[in-house]
Amino acid sequence: MSFNILAVGQSGRLEFEAILLAASLRHSDPGFTGKLCIAEPQPGGKWPGDPRMTPRTRALLADLGAEILPFKARVFGADYPNGNKIEALLALPEGPFLFLDTDTLVTGPLSTIPFDFTRPSASMRRENTWPQVELYGPTLTQTWKSLYDRFGLDFASSLDPNQPAEYWQRFLYFNAGWFFHESPARFGSRFLAWATEIRDAPPAELVCQEIFPWLDQIALPLVIHSLGGGRPGPELAALDGSATCHYRTLPLLYARESDHAVAVLEAVAHDKTIRQTLRHWEAMKAMVYRNKGRKVRAMFDRDRLPRREQVIRNTLKREGLWIR
Template identity: 55%
Template sequence: MTKDFNIVIVAQSGRLEFEALIFAASLRAKSPKFKGRLLVAEPQPGPKWNGDPRIRPAVREALESLNAEILPFENQNFGHGYPNANKIECLKEVPTDKPFVFFDTDTLVLDEITDVPFDFDRPAASMRREPTWPKIELYGPGYHDTWNALYTQYGLDLSTAEDSSYPEEFWRRYPYFNAGFFYYRDAAAFGARFMEIATGIRDNPPAELVCQEIWPWLDQIALPLVLHSFGGGFGALEDGWLDGKTTCHYRVLPLAYARESDKVIETLETVTAPNKLKKVLKQYDPIKRMIYQGRGAKVRALFDRDALPRKEQAIRNRIKKEGFWMR
């Protein structure tokens, strides 16, 4: 298992560029043994975008001060209408001389990332997910028939992708992941397969998906098939590392303050404290208010981390009721 790999994130003008800066700061603070390249993929202006999606100069300069490399890419199939697919489109530009690990920008590095036992021949993705897709209709196809239709369309065997420790028609049995991280030995091959399956589902979905909403879940619908096609999926990464002790996919700052551990919040506030970063990060109002003006502490006081609501929506609703929601 090689410890020599590159990290890829996607950033563009707005929230993601500031999250990318926090990610980079946490990587440098918490993973001094990481010697690969931190590649910040940046969509370029073009017909797929309304306006200019590029990173603003002050953030670009701050990222480069943390030895991040800006990696421009062109959108050919998606863009403004579905920016989630930037994580697919950018992979064609990622160097293939080393394996890659992709992270969403709303992620913190908490510990030495080179200690994670990546097997780059067996790709994996985040198990920190909720049953957001598919939504099962009373008289419609169940979980098995819905997923099986997709696997069959792409010549894959669903029975070898399931987690048989769960019963039939329980959502956790079926290969659904959060796309907050994924990895493989070859970015170009992974990206090409990801694009093939995502555009195929978009343009030619099987009949079993007729009642299913594919937006904004398309990347997470396609991802399990990509993982399985390369020999990965359930069990490819030992539990407890990513989205565990080594990284945290916090999603948005109010959710981070509401539900994440003291270690996560301490890391967040420590890596954003240096004045040279604070000057840039304060340009984004939710960061300024949540981290630097104490709104995050007020959100944190609303919740008992040992007795959180079972569903994320309940946490969001409580924060919104108190007037503290921002993103």
């Protein structure tokens, strides 16, 4: 099945990540027949200055087979950069799509994954980040149910009955690092409308909750549930598995990801057609070209990693190895 891949690229770190994503797709899935679309916010709207990528990056992405999709951020922009992924959906040509955060490495063939694009889903590689229960505040059930009620959705059918009452994994909650559906127009318009309403007029039960930076992950399960989707099944295990690696930062990739992911990163990064451009990315220069990634890798046992990502981040910062 042919489908489009959508990611976001703009000036700074994201343009280097976009190059790495495009190059890793070509490296790991040469049989991919869809389009890789890099959505690029344009000057004006909610972005001050010029958020576009450099001409050199744009040319290199084109050489790697990517198509640049310009869009204007009218709702989020610099106020909430994660909103790029929401507004960019409306620039994508109609047809089945897979959204990938730009800080994703393709490590295997996406084209062989048996997607059911009529049943949307998203990444379960997440932590207990939202909501946070206050001592005298609403329960998790009350908080989540208020959102389902707001948008006229059936709350009970979204729950995982195998999880205990009030345990965070009982509730439908995703990482927004990847998600998919058959229609970017339907998915994107609903995502944008509901995220905007949660931002501007949240239910009373959210009064003590931090909305940012979690807004995309608050709205995402509601959109997916409303379109007949839910938690990913075993047929999607290659996402966040053998086919993709949502690394977030290069130091985190070296600290906790598989030997295969590191091998793909280094093979792609040393490709002479992109190396001269990637050398302008400070994290790439330090971690890969100056071999500091190997020092990071030796600091952690992948079989006994800390349960929370923040512990890894703090360790890297203490050692002067936290470079984005």
